Amino acid sequence: MDSRKLHYFAEVASASSFTKASEKLLVAQPAISKTIQKLEDELQLLLFDRSEKSAILTQEGKVLFDYANDILGKIEDARRVMEEMRELQRGEIRIGLPSMFGSAYFLPIIKEFKRSYPSLNISVVEEGTKQIRTWIERKEIDFGIISANPIETEVEVIPLLNDYMVACFSADHPLADKEVVTLHELLSEPLIFFKNDCFQKKLLIEVSKKAELEMNVTFTTNQLSIIKSLVAEGVGVTMLLRMVTISNSKMSTVPIYPPIPVQLVVCKKRNTYLSKASQTFLDFLKQKAAASNTCTIIELNDPVFPFETKEVQDPSHQDSF
Missing domain, CATH: 1.10.10.10 (Winged helix-like DNA-binding domain superfamily/Winged helix DNA-binding domain)
Structure with missing residues (x-):
């Protein structure tokens, strides 16, 4: 029949x-x-x-x-x-984003894409890099944003953003006027972190173990806006990407020494089918990343570092973000 x-x-x-x-x-x-x-x-x-x-x-x-x-x-x-x-009048795009990164860089891209393809449905979930990798492996999302190292052979990556971490304080905090701060100095402060799979926390755990110092985590949340507000009000301090702090005038930022570079990439499961809607968005993202002037790259003569850089934090520690 x-x-x-x-x-x-x-x-x-x-x-x-x-x-x-x-x-x-x-x-x-x-x-x-x-x-x-x-x-x-x-x-x-x-x-x-x-x-x-x-x-x-x-x-x-x-x-x-x-x-x-x-x-x-x-x-x-x-x-x-x-x-x-x-005809891209229907379709769903599933994306995984790290909480620290999504609102600063990615949402304006989504808005611009939606102006061209208003009928496509875009769903965004926020988590750390480890969980995003798991979702990609299980095909629960089409692609995600993860830190660049380590990169498994099972995923295809597209370089997106180079930036570095800065320490964040309230305007009247004693460390807010310093030229640079170290991770050791941050350990003596009440810390505000993202939950669960947290890149910030893992960095300081390694430092605290080596220095045999206790770490005081006073608050955790996956909401970037809450972290910024609590830091600005003096509840605690944190570390964030430099790019997500630029628009916040109520919070003071200080470079961390040695610098902590962060490279983020778009990743998807290698040799896996993407719907036309998802492939169109991925192509759009590639074009935006290639043409973007907003990505920042650590250089030895970066004006925010008024000294000669002798050491750079090993980016291989970036297994979570």
Whole structure:
């Protein structure tokens, strides 16, 4: 049983006439009659009562007619949806973002993309790099933003952003006027971190173990806006990407020495199918990253470091963000 046979059958049943169905389908009546006969032979049932002049459905034909309408309706729905997806009038894009990064760099890109493709649905989940890698592996998201090291062979990466971490204080904090601060100095402060898979926390845990110092984590949240507000009010201190602090005048930032570079990349599972909507967004993101003037790269002569840089934090520690 194929869709063409069902289509001919449904048209004859709807019109109660082989002739009228022939005229509507623009198909010769003998061809329609032959197709219906093949369908009856296949089912080993009579679908029309041929003792009448009109094409009257048998009881078996009435049952099949209900199924045929459902099946042909779903085929038409599928054809229409596929056409909409082909024309990017429908589709879903699933993205994983680190909490620290998403609102600063990515949301303006999403807004610009939505202006071109308003009918596409974009869902964003925020987590750390480790969880984002897991979601990509399980195909629960199409692609995500992760820190560049280490990179598994199973994922394909597109370089996106180079930046570095800065220490964040309230304006009246004693360390806010320093030229640079060290991670050791931060250990003596009440710390505000992102939850769970937290790059900031892992860095300071390593330092605290080596220095045999206790770490005082006073508050955790995955909301960047809450972290900024609490730091500005003097509840605690934190470390953030330099780029996410630029627009916050209520919070003071100080470079960390040695510098802590962070490279973020777009990643997806290698050799995995992407929908046309997701591939279109990924191509758009590649273009934006290539043309972007907002990405910052650590240089030895960066003016925010008024001294010669002797040492740079090993970026291989960036297993989580």
